[in-house]
Amino acid sequence: MEPETRTGSTLEKYRVPGLPNSFFYISDFLSDEESTALLAKIPPNRWTHLSHRRLQAHPSTLTTNNTLIAAPLPPWLTTLPVRIKTRFKEYSIFAETKHQEPNHVLVNEYQPGQGIMPHEDGNAYSPVVATISLGGSVILELFEKDTQDNSSRTPIHRILQEPGSLLVTTGEAYASLLHGIAPIEMDEDLGQDTVSNWTLLGNKAVFEGGSCRRVTRVSLTYRDVLKVSKIGAEILGLRR
Numbered sequence: 058m059e060p061e062t063r064t065g066s067t068l069e070k071y072r073v074p075g076l077p078n079s080f081f082y083i084s085d086f087l088s089d090e091e092s093t094a095l096l097a098k099i100p101p102n103r104w105t106h107l108s109h110r111r112l113q114a115h116p117s118t119l120t121t122n123n124t125l126i127a128a129p130l131p132p133w134l135t136t137l138p139v140r141i142k143t144r145f146k147e148y149s150i151f152a153e154t155k156h157q158e159p160n161h162v163l164v165n166e167y168q169p170g171q172g173i174m175p176h177e178d179g180n181a182y183s184p185v186v187a188t189i190s191l192g193g194s195v196i197l198e199l200f201e202k203d204t205q206d207n208s209s210r211t212p213i214h215r216i217l218q219e220p221g222s223l224l225v226t227t228g229e230a231y232a233s234l235l236h237g238i239a240p241i242e243m244d245e246d247l248g249q250d251t252v253s254n255w256t257l258l259g260n261k262a263v264f265e266g267g268s269c270r271r272v273t274r275v276s277l278t279y280r281d282v283l284k285v286s287k288i289g290a291e292i293l294g295l296r297r
């Protein structure tokens with residue numbers, strides 16, 4: 058692995074222009090080698106199969122009461138093969154969240170034609186999500202929160218997520234918009250005027266034809282769950 062050379066990096070230069078606030082897009086958060094190494098670490102036996110994608114939660118699924126049972130994230134998501142936690146610190150991504158570091162990761166896998174309905178991530182988490190994309194590129198659509206039903210919604214912004222990229226969603230962007238991925242096989246109408254992070258893309262040439270065929274994409278969404286229960290200590294009566 059390369060030595061860390063990013064100390065002192067600021068997120069500001071990665072701010073996606075033209076969006077309410079606050080999205081940040083780092084196209085080269087991971088190298089190709091790091092992306093490959095990370096993909097290879099995803100445990101094959103932890104998937105929950107949903108109708109339009111498959112999902113795993115680390116270290117575990119939240120309880121019905123949105124509580125995380127205290128447990129460390131597995132090292133493959135934080136330190137090895139990539140020093141992800143260190144990189145998050147360098148960009149101060151979780152500097153202002155409750156535990157000042159992520160304690161929960163959802164891994165989503167989408168085949169071409171699969172997506173995720175417009176939704177908000179809600180108040181179980183501090184309002185910061187850091188999304189690493191692996192495999193294929195995809196358009197994330199942003200929607201106004203309103204009373205329209207999902208079928209008639211039209212996106213107000215579109216963010217193109219390339220493999221190896223990091224998208225950070227914070228503050229108002231987290232709370233005031235919905236986000237989703239259309240269940241299609243090809244993202245189209247790609248260009249300067251239709252993709253909010255066009256100037257921040259790492260490999261614009263790939264999209265200059267205006268479309269991009271989906272291939273399998275895996276996303277790792279890092280979050281800081283607000284409520285953490287030290288259930289082991291509770292059972293033993295050791296909780297202060």
Ligand SMILES: O=C(O)CCC(=O)C(=O)O
Nearest residue numbers: 163165173178188276278
């Ligand atoms: O795959 C993505 O980039 C989005 C995933 C997502 O919105 C979620 O897990 O809440």
Ligand SMILES: [Fe+2]
Nearest residue numbers: 176177178236
């Ligand atoms: Fe989400």
